[in-house]
Amino acid sequence: MMAVKARDAVVAGVQGLVLALMALIGSITLFVLTVVSLCLIPIGVGVFTTPTVLALVRAHAHQRRLLAARWASVRIPVPYRAFPRDLRTGVTGQVERCTLMLKDPATWRDMRWLLVDMTAGAVGTLVAPGLVLDGIFGLLLLTGLWKPIVEADGTYWYAFVPVDSWTTAGLAAALGVIWLVVAMNANPVLVRSHFRLTRAMLAPGHARELEQRIDRLTETRHDALDSSAAELRRIERDLHDGAQARLVAMGMNLGTIEALIEKDPAQAKELISKARESSAEALTELRDLVRGIHPPVLAERGLGDAVKALALRTPVETEVDVELSGRADAPVESAAYFALSEVLTNAVKHAGADRIWIDLTYADGSLRIAVTDDGRGGASIGSGSGLSGIERRLGTFDGVLAVSSPAGGPTMVTMEIPCALF
Known part of the structure; x- marks a missing residue:
């Protein structure tokens, strides 16, 4: 002591x-x-x-x-x-x-x-x-x-x-x-x-802070609606071009099989094999699509384990330290998970990092995620950058994003979302 x-x-x-x-x-x-x-x-x-x-x-x-x-x-x-x-x-x-x-x-x-x-x-x-x-x-x-x-x-x-x-x-x-x-x-x-x-x-006065929060929430709500509409269009496109197309092809194959089952059993057997492959591929695409909407590990085991699973799939050596005494609401966990996923993607693609550290804690009524990498630095929150999208995503929940990234590194991205654990 x-x-x-x-x-x-x-x-x-x-x-x-x-x-x-x-x-x-x-x-x-x-x-x-x-x-x-x-x-x-x-x-x-x-x-x-x-x-x-x-x-x-x-x-x-x-x-x-x-x-x-x-x-x-x-x-x-x-x-x-x-x-x-x-x-x-x-x-x-x-x-x-x-x-x-x-x-x-x-x-x-x-x-x-x-x-x-x-x-x-x-x-x-x-x-x-x-x-x-x-x-x-x-x-x-x-x-x-x-x-x-x-x-x-x-x-x-x-x-x-x-x-x-x-x-x-x-x-x-x-x-x-x-x-x-x-x-x-x-x-x-x-x-x-x-x-x-x-x-x-x-810090601004209480009245000014409330005014800013109202403006911020109004802006991020519009962004959230736009993002939701874009996400729905993406899901519709993925279903139409992927699983739906395979299911339609499988239905056509089954119709052909029905016509050939008596006349040409060998060809019917070949088409059955193709139909089985199409059904497996359609199932895989549906699972990937569902995982992109809400990862099963996030729903079943919470944010801490979902982040650890995400770190295992990251191609850069990643250390995770989780100190959470409970779980947040599902929308908050989802926003934090995908924001963290985007930060890790940026670190892998643009930072040239050899190592990444993730600290996930809860204090003073806020969920806090700090992501540090030993890359080249120079990251900033600007128009059109991935960090701007993360800031808008967090803003929907009155969250904040802070970036410290001097030239030459290291880069530290801190995200905070006000919430309660249960």
Whole structure:
């Protein structure tokens, strides 16, 4: 237990250091660039620079959202207004884009967050690595490290302990142990508190969040209806071109057999054999079609076992970790299964991955699926991409999709669907 807490304290200390550097370097730089760009708007230059700078601010905020979900399981919504599809190009389009971004309340929440992140956010996260490093330094004083320090500068003060002898060095080491004990209990809390502060700054108000959810559900409902219609047409086409055609051919063969059974028994026997083959092929096609609509293993054994079965059929080495205490509703399981299937297909086809990891968990009222691969990276949610289709599929259930895929990899796709287990 103590070893686990010590490990968590060190991990949280490293995370705090990373967050502090992101705040002190990224947030300060972006805040200054944004202010300068806004000041240049009256002379026309800022109209062209502001959208680019604000896009960088949004990317910076989105990275923090991903870390919040990954490190602290804190979900921070993405509240930006979508650009109209008929957005013009050229100078007029640039002016329109700049105006839309400045009118978006999320832009000013980002600015407020940058200001808080580079001050209170940075200070709070620096405490985490500071406790660990200060505690380790206190222990090192007991090795005699205090001697050259005292010889060079006189008495060395470690916090409130004046170190100038082995006795005081022992007191400093005891204080270092206290700092490490504090770090084991405080560091994870400090990191979670940082992300909660981030959520408080970036998340929209309750009314705005409800409005966004209504808009999102309305849009995804239309997408779901379109997808359902397309799926029905696909099923109809597969039945018409596959099983139905084989059954019709089999019926014709049986009619021929009936006419030949007395006149030419040998040919009738041959046609019976062909009819048997056609019936087997039609049955196989019907089973494949049913499996594509709703896999039997998903209905019989649940999402966890269905995902494990899917991993076994994946041509890339895939590890699956499932931590579920029950089952979700059938529509939720189906949406999660096919979304995961699409993510795996993308990883195999486009990422060039040698290994894939799948984590399936349930926490805070949401089913969470994380898919990580060691491929080339560069995946993004864009118009026409497979990830866009997954996002629409999850949106039908008020779910979200997050992608972290730097060039060179690794790629991590996280899907969350609010639901209850039973």
